[in-house]
Structures are given as structure tokens and as C-alpha cells.
Amino acid sequence: MTTLLQLDGISKSFSGINVLDKVNLEMQAGSVIGLAGENGAGKSTLMKIITGVYSKDEGRLRLRGEEKVFNTPRQAMDAGIAIIHQELNLLPELSVAENIFLGREPKGFLGLINQLIMHEKTVQLMQRLNQKISPDQTVGSLSIAQQQMVEIARALSFDADVIIMDEPTDALSERESEILFQVVDDLKSQGKALAYISHRLQEIFKLCNEVAVLRDGSMVHSGATQDIDEDELIRHMVGRTLSEKYPYTAAVPGDTRLRVENIHAPGVNDFSFSARAGEVIGFSGLAGSGRTEFARALYGMTCVSQGVVEIDGTAVSIHTPGDAVSAGVGYVTEDRKGEGLIQDHGLRSNMTLSALSLFQTKYGLIDRRREIDAVHKYIEVFSIKTQSSEMPVAQLSGGNQQKVSIAKTLIPGPRIVILDEPTRGVDVGAKREIYLLIQQLKEQGLCILLMSSDLPEILGISDRIMVVARGHVIAEFTREEADQEKIMHAAIAREEKCI
Amino acid sequence: MHLKKVLIDNKSLIGLLLLMCAVSLFSPNFLTVDNLLNILRQTSINAIIALGMTYVILTAGIDLSVGSVLAFSSAICATLIANDSSMIVAVFATLAVGGLLGAANGVVISFFGVQPFIATLVGMTIVRGATLVYTGGRPISTGDFDVAESFYTLGGGYLFGIPIPIIIALVVFVIGWIILNKARLGRYVYAIGGSEQVTRIAGINVNTVKMTVYVLSGVMAALAGIILTARLESAQPTAGAGYELDAIAAVVLGGTSLMGGRGTLVGTLIGALIIGVLNNALNLMDVSSYYQQIAKGAVILLAVVVDSRVKHTS
Numbered sequence: 113m114t115t116l117l118q119l120d121g122i123s124k125s126f127s128g129i130n131v132l133d134k135v136n137l138e139m140q141a142g143s144v145i146g147l148a149g150e151n152g153a154g155k156s157t158l159m160k161i162i163t164g165v166y167s168k169d170e171g172r173l174r175l176r177g178e179e180k181v182f183n184t185p186r187q188a189m190d191a192g193i194a195i196i197h198q199e200l201n202l203l204p205e206l207s208v209a210e211n212i213f214l215g216r217e218p219k220g221f222l223g224l225i226n227q228l229i230m231h232e233k234t235v236q237l238m239q240r241l242n243q244k245i246s247p248d249q250t251v252g253s254l255s256i257a258q259q260q261m262v263e264i265a266r267a268l269s270f271d272a273d274v275i276i277m278d279e280p281t282d283a284l285s286e287r288e289s290e291i292l293f294q295v296v297d298d299l300k301s302q303g304k305a306l307a308y309i310s311h312r313l314q315e316i317f318k319l320c321n322e323v324a325v326l327r328d329g330s331m332v333h334s335g336a337t338q339d340i341d342e343d344e345l346i347r348h349m350v351g352r353t354l355s356e357k358y359p360y361t362a363a364v365p366g367d368t369r370l371r372v373e374n375i376h377a378p379g380v381n382d383f384s385f386s387a388r389a390g391e392v393i394g395f396s397g398l399a400g401s402g403r404t405e406f407a408r409a410l411y412g413m414t415c416v417s418q419g420v421v422e423i424d425g426t427a428v429s430i431h432t433p434g435d436a437v438s439a440g441v442g443y444v445t446e447d448r449k450g451e452g453l454i455q456d457h458g459l460r461s462n463m464t465l466s467a468l469s470l471f472q473t474k475y476g477l478i479d480r481r482r483e484i485d486a487v488h489k490y491i492e493v494f495s496i497k498t499q500s501s502e503m504p505v506a507q508l509s510g511g512n513q514q515k516v517s518i519a520k521t522l523i524p525g526p527r528i529v530i531l532d533e534p535t536r537g538v539d540v541g542a543k544r545e546i547y548l549l550i551q552q553l554k555e556q557g558l559c560i561l562l563m564s565s566d567l568p569e570i571l572g573i574s575d576r577i578m579v580v581a582r583g584h585v586i587a588e589f590t591r592e593e594a595d596q597e598k599i600m601h602a603a604i605a606r607e608e609k610c611i
Numbered sequence: 612m613h614l615k616k617v618l619i620d621n622k623s624l625i626g627l628l629l630l631m632c633a634v635s636l637f638s639p640n641f642l643t644v645d646n647l648l649n650i651l652r653q654t655s656i657n658a659i660i661a662l663g664m665t666y667v668i669l670t671a672g673i674d675l676s677v678g679s680v681l682a683f684s685s686a687i688c689a690t691l692i693a694n695d696s697s698m699i700v701a702v703f704a705t706l707a708v709g710g711l712l713g714a715a716n717g718v719v720i721s722f723f724g725v726q727p728f729i730a731t732l733v734g735m736t737i738v739r740g741a742t743l744v745y746t747g748g749r750p751i752s753t754g755d756f757d758v759a760e761s762f763y764t765l766g767g768g769y770l771f772g773i774p775i776p777i778i779i780a781l782v783v784f785v786i787g788w789i790i791l792n793k794a795r796l797g798r799y800v801y802a803i804g805g806s807e808q809v810t811r812i813a814g815i816n817v818n819t820v821k822m823t824v825y826v827l828s829g830v831m832a833a834l835a836g837i838i839l840t841a842r843l844e845s846a847q848p849t850a851g852a853g854y855e856l857d858a859i860a861a862v863v864l865g866g867t868s869l870m871g872g873r874g875t876l877v878g879t880l881i882g883a884l885i886i887g888v889l890n891n892a893l894n895l896m897d898v899s900s901y902y903q904q905i906a907k908g909a910v911i912l913l914a915v916v917v918d919s920r921v922k923h924t925s
């Protein structure tokens with residue numbers, strides 16, 4: 113095997129805080145190296161150094177044996193290194209094709225952009241990814257999963273030799289993930305060198321022949337995947353062994369808290385179910401099944417055209433997110449960058465945005481002390497890795513941003529919490545903390561609606577499971593009845609019947 | 612490293628001090644108590660307008676109509692005083708007129724979804740037109756009733772030896788600062804500028820907040836109008852023309868981002884002082900008012916360029 117990329121003693125600190133400490137890494141042609149580590153371990157930072165987004169403080173980077181310094185992402189791209197970043201980096205107003213070829217549009221007559229070639233290449237890429245996305249669609253109109261596929265298409269379009277994927281399946285459903293896995297295997301057999309970051313450890317074992325683990329900025333393990341098992345990998349990541357992956361406590365549910373009857377809304381078609389206080393309801397379904405659309409309708413982000421919503425026995429009409437918050441509904445969005453957090457603003461002001469009235473004194477001013485106490489409580493409970501409560505959330509690692517986003521929803525003290533992909537981008541340890549927290553909230557009598565494309569997660573922590581397809585609840589299982597096969601079967605049977 | 616951060620964080624203040632040093636070298640009359648109070652008094656009108664503008668710009672909006680709103684409110688105010696209404700009534704009625712005009716901007720922006728630039732540009736034109744129609748293009752004197760005399764103190768009077776406009780400006784800045792930094796409204800203003808979408812999804816009524824900032828901007832323009840009317844003992848139909856640019860310049864010189872979400876009122880105050888000192892210096896140095904505009908533009912351009920340079924390197 114030939115070494116394509118070699119990192120030697122890379123160090124990096126942000127405002128005096130060490131994030132990477134003398135890290136070594138090699139990427140071989142025809143090999144996929146998995147990179148694991150807790151939130152904030154420095155994985156994305158390392159990849160951003162390779163791709164010229166950040167400059168390194170120390171160390172050397174060699175590409176095909178030749179030492180290189182990349183000052184801009186462009187230089188790294190031109191040298192044949194492509195990356196799918198953890199956060200979406202698309203321009204919502206531009207079309208799919210324009211996004212993919214941004215900055216390197218094929219030129220034709222008089223130096224004008226050759227739309228035809230751009231269009232054609234995009235169609236080819238989408239075929240390769242098995243997507244029905246038109247090159248002319250604006251990216252803003254796509255679902256998050258589709259946008260992620262566009263990111264993947266863009267990375268492929270470079271035809272680079274070194275390809276880095278930073279949590280690429282984060283926003284994808286099973287079906288799309290499978291497509292990506294196929295692509296990864298193809299690239300590997302074409303002799304490309306790949307790095308694959310994920311918090312879904314099964315994916316690392318499935319795709320990667322090598323694995324490396326970062327902990328607090330140091331490389332604590334690297335070797336062949338076959339020489340290590342999941343427990344050992346987790347031990348390297350968190351420095352200890354974790355008990356039970358999906359903590360679950362059976363709770364005695366209370367009265368009916370939420371009753372949804374024949375709701376119609378954009379993407380939601382005759383949606384009905386009811387949930388009791390102290391229950392976790394899991395919603396499963398393929399991408400585009402209408403789970404997220406239902407969540408948005410319930411939270412007042414889209415218009416409910418028909419149907420009844422009852423909370424604790426009283427009918428409520430929710431037209432705006434403001435109505436939802438006052439009715440005691442909280443929502444953790446699946447798109448934390450665009451909808452969840454103000455990227456340039458500090459952790460504190462993001463976390464308390466929905467709940468400022470709780471911290472008001474009788475003069476109508478905000479009691480800074482109480483606000484900060486609440487923020488610190490959540491920083492502690494979720495072990496959010498941050499330099500201070502004022503750090504801009506854009507500078508937090510992806511997983512830590514997700515924790516801030518959840519805390520923000522919980523601070524107003526909702527009665528019903530909708531969690532849309534709550535463990536997206538969260539490391540194993542923190543996932544467990546979030547599951548424990550969900551159990552705690554359940555014991556306090558909250559009603560939790562969990563939307564997730566991670567089926568084991570749904571099975572692991574839900575009391576009841578609804579299978580959603582075409583904006584409709586098509587099957588319901590109790591925790592005891594449910595298993596992976598039954599759910600997939602129900603979801604797919606319905607899809608096929610409709611086609 | 613640390614020093615550099617302190618310097619960057621206080622670059623507006625440093626700019627102001629440097630400017631003052633430079634001017635005092637050229638003109639011995641600059642650093643006198645009288646002249647400094649004079650600068651403060653002249654600055655207070657722009658500072659008050661810039662306060663409202665800061666709120667608006669923090670939400671990623673802009674209000675171009677402030678100069679016209681000032682003129683219209685001024686005309687209303689002068690009429691009321693000339694008709695011997697009580698001072699309290701005249702002042703509050705004028706502020707209410709400014710608030711209503713601001714509300715009109717707010718409705719067009721938040722409920723009809725028109726871009727703030729366009730909405731307030733249209734507002735600026737219509738309100739200026741209305742002022743000209745109302746005044747017939749002629750100044751309105753505040754008249755000869757007794758009330759006119761006591762009304763004059765709002766613009767020309769002193770309290771403890773300090774010109775009253777300065778005191779008014781200080782009071783509104785203290786209140787404005789408390790609301791922006793300690794109250795919910797202020798937090799929402801910053802949040803909307805940071806991301807309107809995120810703020811809306813967090814359950815905040817974004818439209819109401821936007822309405823409020825345009826109303827505030829209108830009220831501040833009217834307050835500035837009252838002070839100007841009092842000082843001149845009349846309302847001029849063309850009063851306030853170009854004031855929107857001075858206010859925006861003060862906000863930008865004070866380090867507030869035109870993209871919204873970032874900035875401070877203290878910065879705006881410093882920005883307004885920079886413009887005030889500059890105007891004063893050019894007057895002291897007998898620069899003709901035509902050249903003054905060029906000089907002012909050049910300084911603002913310089914400040915903005917330095918600002919974006921500094922942002923790039925840090």
C-alpha cells in the first residue's frame with residue numbers, strides 16, 4: 113500500500129487552549145481509516161487542518177511524500193483533497209448544480225458558465241448517488257438529508273484522491289446511508305484514501321479497515337479494525353467502559369397528555385395518535401415519511417389545515433412557535449445550524465432565548481445571576497465542553513452544539529418535548545447521558561416524542577413506537593412487540609403499496 | 612495578545628481620542644469647556660436618532676425615514692406650541708406622531724415583508740412630501756405665547772450649567788442601554804439580528820419586536836425634532852435632511868454590524884461624538900460646508916475600512 117497523506121506531530125490551539133497535541137496520522141491508498149472520539153476531541157479540527165480551513169501551529173503534512181502547506185481550502189482542493197464537512201455548507205438560494213460547482217463552474221464560450229455541462233455532470237452525480245434531485249432545484253427547498261447528498265455529490269465531483277467524510281450519515285436515513293456505504297466501498301477499490309468520522313460505531317466497523325481514536329486532542333489508539341471490538345473502541349474514546357447502551361426504566365404513564373386527531377398539514381396526512389404523560393413515543397419511518405413535517409405542524413411552524421390537537425384534555429390551536437412554547441410544547445430541530453442556534457452568539461444567550469421570562473425580576477429586567485446558574489447547570493448535566501458560557505456556539509464542536517440545542521428546549525420547562533434526531537452528532541458517552549435524561553424527564557411526567565432515523569435508538573428507549581409513512585401513522589407497536597424487522601417491514605410495505 | 616484585544620475592542624474610543632488630540636493641535640479653541648459643551652449639545656440630536664437606529668440596525672434592519680420623521684414631528688410640534696397648547700401635550704403628541712410613523716414603517720416591514728431599506732426609503736419620501744404639503748414649504752414659528760418661551764429651554768436652556776439637550780440625550784441613553792442589555796426586548800433585538808429564523812422558532816414573536824424597534828426609531832426622531840424646534844423656535848420643512856446618514860454613520864463607527872446581531876449603544880455614543888468632533892473641527896478650521904461633506908465621508912470610509920481590516924486579521 114502507498115501512503116498518500118501523512119501527518120506528523122500536528123498541534124493546534126485556539127486562544128491558548130490546546131485542541132490537538134502532536135497528532136500523527138497516515139492515510140493509505142485503497143484504505144478507509146475510521147476516526148473516532150468524543151465530542152470536542154478534535155476530529156473536525158484535524159480534518160480542517162488537512163483541508164486548509166485552519167492553519168496548524170506545529171507539525172508537518174505530506175502529500176505523496178511531499179511536504180505541503182495549505183493556507184486556503186482552495187489549495188487543498190487543488191492538491192486533490194476533498195471533504196464533506198460536518199456542518200452543511202451550501203448556499204440555500206442557489207441551485208443544486210450551482211452549489212456543486214461553486215467557484216469552479218465549467219467555462220464555455222466567452223468565459224460564460226457552461227450550463228449544459230454543469231447540468232449534465234450534476235445529473236450523473238445524482239445518478240451515482242441514486243437520488244431524484246433535479247440540478248435546477250434550489251438547495252433551500254431540499255430536505256436536510258437531500259442537502260447532505262448534495263454535499264456528498266460535491267465532494268465526489270472533485271475526483272480527489274484523498275476524501276474526508278466528517279459524520280456524513282448524520283443527517284441521512286438508513287436507505288441513503290446504504291447508498292453512501294456503497295460509494296465508500298467503490299472509492300476504496302478505486303485506490304482512494306478515505307477518512308471517515310462517525311459516532312455510529314457500527315459504521316466504522318462496517319466500512320473502515322483501520323481505526324484511530326482521538327481523546328482530548330491526542331491520538332490514543334490506531335490500528336486495524338479487525339483487532340478491536342466495540343467495547344474496546346469505546347474504552348479508548350471515553351477512557352472507561354460504559355454500561356448498557358440504551359438505559360431504559362419502565363415508568364407508570366399518567367393521563368393522556370397529548371391527543372392528535374386527523375391532523376392535516378403540509379406533508380402530513382391524517383395523522384392521529386395519543387400519548388400519555390411519562391411516555392416516550394418513538395416515531396420511525398424512512399426519509400421523507402412525514403415525521404419531521406408532523407413535528408413542525410405540531411410546533412406551529414407550518415399550518416395545520418384540519419384536525420384536533422388536545423393537550424391535557426383541552427383543545428389548543430397552535431399557529432406559531434410562540435403559541436407552542438406557551439402551550440408547553442418544546443422542539444429540538446434537526447437543523448441546528450439553520451434553525452436551532454444563532455451561530456455567532458454565545459452559548460448562554462442561545463440557551464435561554466426561549467425562556468427569558470423565567471429569569472425576569474419584578475422590574476421586568478433579566479436576573480443575570482439566575483440565568484447564568486441555569487446555563488451552568490446544563491453545561492454540567494450534559495458535560496458540554498466549552499471555554500465559558502459566553503463562547504460563540506459556532507466554535508463549539510458539533511456534538512456540543514447539539515447539547516446546547518437540547519438544553520435550550522428544556523429550560524422553558526415544557527410538558528411535551530419533540531426531539532427530532534436528538535443524538536445527531538453526539539458521542540457514545542453523551543448519547544447515553546441524553547437517553548438517561550430522557551428517562552428522567554419521563555419520570556417527571558413529561559411526554560416525549562422522539563423522531564429518529566436510528567432504529568436501535570428508537571427501540572432502545574421508547575415505550576411505544578409509531579411507524580410513519582406518507583405523513584400518516586401506519587402501525588403502532590408496544591415496546592415489547594417491536595423489533596427491527598417488524599418496523600422496517602411495516603414501513604416498506606406501505607411505501608411499496610403506494611408506488 | 613491581551614493588549615491587542617483591548618485595543619481592538621476599544622478601537623472606536625481610541626479613534627475618538629486620537630481625533631481629539633489631532634484637532635487640539637490644530638486649533639487652540641478646541642479644548643475649552645464652552646466648545647466641548649457645544650460639541651455635546653450639537654451631538655445630542657444625532658445621538659438620540661442614532662440610539663433608535665442602533666436598535667433597528669441590530670435587528671439587521673435600517674431606517675432611512677428618520678430625517679423626514681423629524682421634520683414632520685417638528686412641524687406638528689411647532690403648530691401645537693404656536694396654538695398655545697401646554698408643553699406636556701405638545702411633547703407627548705409629537706412623540707406619538709413619531710411613534711405612529713415608525714409603526715407604519717414597522718407594519719410594512721414585518722407584516723408585508725418589504726425590505727427595510729425599501730420600506731423606509733419610501734417612508735422617507737412620503738413623510739417629507741407630507742411635511743412640505745403641511746407646511747406649504749414655509750417655516751412654522753413657535754409663536755409668541757408664554758409657552759413658546761418655556762418650550763425654548765428644551766433646546767436652548769441649561770440645568771446646572773449643562774445644556775438641556777445633553778441631559779435629555781443622557782437620560783434616553785441610560786434607559787436605552789438598560790432595555791438593550793437587561794430587558795427581554797434587548798435580547799430579542801440581538802437575537803433577530805443574529806438569525807431571524809432561529810428566533811422565530813424559539814417562540815419569539817419576531818414581528819412584534821420589529822414593530823417595536825421601528826416605533827422606537829420614530830419616537831427618537833420625533834424627540835430630536837422637538838429639541839431642534841425648541842432651539843430654532845421654529846419648524847423648518849427641510850429640517851433633518853441627511854440626518855439618517857449621520858445616524859447610520861454613528862452606529863457603524865461605533866462598531867455595530869450592518870448585518871445585525873452585534874454592536875453596543877456605548878459604541879454608538881462614541882460614534883456620534885466622533886462625528887460631532889469632526890463637524891466642530893472643520894468649523895473651527897473654517898472649512899467650507901461643501902468640503903466638510905467630503906471630509907466627513909472620507910473619515911467614515913477610513914473608519915469602516917480599518918474596521919474590516921481589523922476583523923480580518925483577528
Ligand SMILES: Nc1ncnc2c1ncn2[C@@H]1O[C@H](COP(=O)(O)OP(=O)(O)OP(=O)(O)O)[C@@H](O)[C@H]1O
Pocket residue numbers: 126127131149150151152153154155156157158198497498507508509510511512537539
Ligand atoms: N474556531 C474555534 N475557536 C475556538 N475553539 C474552537 C474552534 N473550533 C473548535 N474549537 C474547539 O476545539 C475543540 C475540538 O473541536 P472539534 O470540532 O475538532 O471536535 P470534534 O472532535 O469534531 O467533536 P464532534 O464529535 O462534537 O464534532 C472543541 O473543544 C471546540 O470547542
Ligand SMILES: [Mg+2]
Pocket residue numbers: 155156157198278509510511
Ligand atoms: Mg466534529
